[in-house]
Amino acid sequence: xxxxxxxxxxxxxxxxxxxxxxxxxxxxxxxxxxxxxxxxxxxxxxxxxxxxxxxxxxxxxxxxxxxxxxxxxxxxxxxxxxxxxxxxxxxxxxxxxxxxxxxxxxxxxxxxxxxxxxxxxxxxxxxxxxxxxxxxxxxxxxxxxxxxxxxxxxxxxxxxxxxxxxxxxxxxxxxxxxxxxxxxxxxxxxxxxxxxxxxxxxxxxxxxxxxxxxxxxxxxxxxxxxxxxxxxxxxxxxxxxxxxxxxxxxxxxxxxxxxxxxxxxxxxxxxxxxxxxxxxxxxxxxxxxxxxxxxxxxxxxxxxxxxxxxxxxxxxxxxxxxxxxxxxxxxxxxxxxxxxxxxxxxxxxxxxxxxxxxxxxxxxxxxxxxxxxxxxxxxxxxxxxxxxxxxxxxxxxxxxxxxxxxxxxxxxxxxxxxxxxxxxxxxxxxxxxxxxxxxxxxxxxxxxxxxxxxxxxxxxxxxxxxxxxxxxxxxxxxxxxxxxxxxxxxxxxxxxxxxxxxxxxxxxxxxxxxxxxx
Ligand code: GLN
Numbered sequence: 001x002x003x004x005x006x007x008x009x010x011x012x013x014x015x016x017x018x019x020x021x022x023x024x025x026x027x028x029x030x031x032x033x034x035x036x037x038x039x040x041x042x043x044x045x046x047x048x049x050x051x052x053x054x055x056x057x058x059x060x061x062x063x064x065x066x067x068x069x070x071x072x073x074x075x076x077x078x079x080x081x082x083x084x085x086x087x088x089x090x091x092x093x094x095x096x097x098x099x100x101x102x103x104x105x106x107x108x109x110x111x112x113x114x115x116x117x118x119x120x121x122x123x124x125x126x127x128x129x130x131x132x133x134x135x136x137x138x139x140x141x142x143x144x145x146x147x148x149x150x151x152x153x154x155x156x157x158x159x160x161x162x163x164x165x166x167x168x169x170x171x172x173x174x175x176x177x178x179x180x181x182x183x184x185x186x187x188x189x190x191x192x193x194x195x196x197x198x199x200x201x202x203x204x205x206x207x208x209x210x211x212x213x214x215x216x217x218x219x220x221x222x223x224x225x226x227x228x229x230x231x232x233x234x235x236x237x238x239x240x241x242x243x244x245x246x247x248x249x250x251x252x253x254x255x256x257x258x259x260x261x262x263x264x265x266x267x268x269x270x271x272x273x274x275x276x277x278x279x280x281x282x283x284x285x286x287x288x289x290x291x292x293x294x295x296x297x298x299x300x301x302x303x304x305x306x307x308x309x310x311x312x313x314x315x316x317x318x319x320x321x322x323x324x325x326x327x328x329x330x331x332x333x334x335x336x337x338x339x340x341x342x343x344x345x346x347x348x349x350x351x352x353x354x355x356x357x358x359x360x361x362x363x364x365x366x367x368x369x370x371x372x373x374x375x376x377x378x379x380x381x382x383x384x385x386x387x388x389x390x391x392x393x394x395x396x397x398x399x400x401x402x403x404x405x406x407x408x409x410x411x412x413x414x415x416x417x418x419x420x421x422x423x424x425x426x427x428x429x430x431x432x433x434x435x436x437x438x439x440x441x442x443x444x445x446x447x448x449x450x451x452x453x454x455x456x457x458x459x460x461x462x463x464x465x466x467x468x469x470x471x472x473x474x475x476x477x478x479x480x481x482x483x484x485x486x487x488x489x490x491x492x493x494x495x496x497x498x499x500x501x502x503x504x505x506x507x508x509x510x511x512x513x514x515x516x517x518x
Contacts, residue, residue, distance in 0.1 A: 003031045011098050011192040011246040015139070018097040021065055025058035025097025028192070029141060032099045035189040036144075044165050045175075045184035047104050048112055049144030054099065057141050061097045094249060096139030101191035103182050104145040105152055106237060107226040108132050115228050116148040116160035116178075119373035120353040129226025130261070131195060131237045131254040138253045143191060146181030150375045151344065152199055152230040154178050155444050156437055157206070159377045164434065169211060169488060173431040176206030182240045183210040193241045193250055197227055199234045200332050201426075201451025204463035207240050208491020209431035211465045213508070214240050215247040216451075218498050219458030221267035222251075223258030229343040231336035232263075234455045244464060244509045248272055251501060270502050278506030281314035285507075286419040290325035291450050296429035302466035302490045303425060309514060310423070310507075317423070320415065324408050325453060331408065332452035333445055334388050334401035340378075341385025347373060380441065409457045416497040421504055425450050426463040426491030454495045463491040464508045 001023045009017060017023040033051050040046060102108065105115045107125035114120045128136070136142060149159040157165040157180025167175040168188040175184040179196025183206035186194050196203040198216040207214025215238045222237050229235060239250035248270040258264045285307075292303055307317040349355040349369030356368035374382070388397035415422065428447050437444040454461035466489075492511075496504040 001027065003027075003034065006031045007035070007189045009192075010243050011095065011100070011241060012249045014192055015095050015098050018061075018065070019092050024062045025141060026055060026062055028097060029054050029058040029099050029143065032143065032190055032192070039168065039188045039190065042166065042171060043168055043184050043188055043190075044163055045146055045181045045188070045190055046101070046144045047114060047116070047147050047162055047181065049101075051143075054141050054143045058097060058099075061139065061141070065096075093137065093139035094253060095135065098140050098192050099143045100135060100140040101144050101146050101182060101185045101194040102132055102135070102142055103148055103179050103194070103196050103237075105148060105197055105228040105230075106132055106195060107228075108142060108145065111145065113145070113228070114162070115152070116150045116162060117374065117378070118161040118354055119347050121161065123353050125226075127226065129237070130223035130258045132226065134254050134256070135195070135250075144185075146179070146185055146194060148181055149178035149202075150378050151228065151340070152178040152197060152202055152235075153340070153377050153381050155201070155205055155447060156432065157181060157184075158434070158438055159375055161375060166434070167209060167431050169209075170431065173433055173488070174209070174437070176209035176427070176431060178202040178206075179214075179240060180206045183207055183212055183214070186210070186212055186240055186242060193239060193246050195237055195250070195254070196240045197235060197237045198451075198455065199230045199236075200336060200455045201448050203238050203240055204426050204451050204461060204491065204493060205448075208426035208463045208465070208489065208493075211489030212240055212242055213244050213247045213465070214238070214463045215251055215501070215505070216454060216461045217251055217255065217501060218267055218460045220263050220265040221255045221460075221499070221501075223256070223261040223264045225258055225260035225264075229339075231339035232343065233339060234336060234458075244462070244505055244512050245272060245275070247462065248275060248501070248505050267499050268502065270505055274502065275506045275509045278510050279314070280310060280507065280510055283310075283315040283421075283507070284419045285310055285315050285317045286320045286415055286422050287317060288322040288325055288422060288424060289319050290322055291424035291453075294428065295425050298430055298490045299425040299428065302492050303423065306423060306466060306492050306511065309511070313510070313514070318419075320419075322411055322415065324404070324411050325449075327404055328408065328453045328456060329446055329449055331401045331404045332448065332456055333384065334397055335405060335456070337381045337385035338389050338398055339385070341382045341389065344374075344378065344382055349373070377441070405456050408453065412453070412457050412459065412497075420496075421500065421507060422495040424493050424495070426493040427451070430488040430490060450493060459495055459498060460501045460504060461493055461495040462504050462508050463493045464512060466490045466492045
């Protein structure tokens with residue numbers, strides 16, 4: 001198969017072609033590295049990648065497939081006691097030979113894990129995150145670690161100590177964040193799929209800005225073991241992919257309870273064939289008016305047209321009032337910063353990472369290490385977190401925010417007693433220009449309005465691209481304003497009740513097939 005043709009395949013189509021030996025894993029890995037060679041110097045999606053090792057692993061897979069004498073031992077050297085796959089009759093792992101990238105706040109044993117921070121610039125992961133182990137067990141070839149906002153704090157991937165990532169759809173713009181590297185890599189064909197992490201929207205928002213699908217799974221359904229903590233009550237890893245079927249397949253691989261994470265739970269897997277036959281007839285969909293007011297014209301249009309499409313296919317779509325959503329951003333930033341300030345206290349120059357030189361005593365060592373090791377946005381969160389946790393403000397800030405979070409959870413439970421899912425934009429507009437949101441942190445926080453509610457309530461949510469092209473060609477003649485912004489992707493979001501992945505991915509697939517881009 002030609003390189004071009006290989007790159008049009010989805011991750012699961014590629015896996016199928018590799019299994020059937022129509023394409024080799026080596027060809028697929030070579031194809032993504034050709035793209036990396038071409039685009040990486042401009043886009044900077046990766047913090048690290050390993051071409052030769054990836055090609056070696058791919059060749060091993062191809063060889064194993066060729067003589068059907070592959071074994072788990074060869075796939076995972078050093079794991080000889082694991083269940084063997086040597087039996088030629090045994091089912092092959094679902095992502096065998098597929099090149100996948102992972103965000104750099106997930107541990108991959110023996111590789112650097114920087115979290116986009118100077119604090120961890122030389123840190124080598126001593127073990128692998130459970131979700132990465134699962135990906136490897138599923139046969140994926142992990143090819144590199146992707147760039148991110150420092151410790152996941154940000155919405156543009158401009159807050160990386162190692163420099164910003166650019167949006168492959170328009171290099172004057174940000175790819176979103178904090179999983180901007182994962183999204184950019186998938187968008188330019190530098191990986192067939194990627195893992196990101198989502199605390200307050202960091203999978204969904206970059207997926208939206210780069211024209212991809214991003215799934216935030218139900219909180220706890222993916223183990224956090226090996227995911228560097230930002231706000232532990234909201235952190236979750238999940239897929240950034242080109243289509244909904246890939247997102248479902250990756251979710252199925254990484255989900256599952258894990259004894260190394262006490263908050264992990266067993267969640268139902270997504271049935272891809274049910275997803276394919278999803279029927280909208282009789283489905284009830286709610287659009288909270290608080291999440292659509294103030295958005296851009298493009299977003300308004302995306303929601304209006306999607307609502308129309310859903311109605312035309314048998315669903316009811318109601319505009320609903322959820323007044324508590326007006327407080328979601330405030331609740332999120334109080335709670336996530338409080339948790340972040342506690343989680344980041346471990347970076348003290350003694351136990352982990354960077355240590356400042358020239359300190360006279362231990363207090364000065366802490367101060368110098370943390371002053372030099374953390375970037376501005378991280379310091380802002382630590383200050384905010386310490387403020388809301390201080391004895392003076394604990395009751396009126398932190399406690400109140402916790403109560404408000406409980407109320408918001410109840411409000412969502414109430415909505416889901418009447419509706420199957422919620423439809424809203426993923427972000428207030430298209431990808432901002434570089435440095436645009438850097439200038440004013442508060443407006444960057446406010447722009448998280450549509451993603452933080454699902455995070456606070458542990459709900460699954462998927463962002464998928466709205467078919468701008470169709471809408472654009474429909475009004476191409478009369479509309480000549482800003483052609484660069486016109487071509488940019490717009491994300492729409494479906495939020496479901498806990499464990500509602502099947503429902504929201506089913507509906508997302510329906511939308512994808514009916515006029516949405518793959
Ligand atoms: N923009 C959000 C924040 O800065 C999202 C973070 C995330 O999901 N990691 O907190």
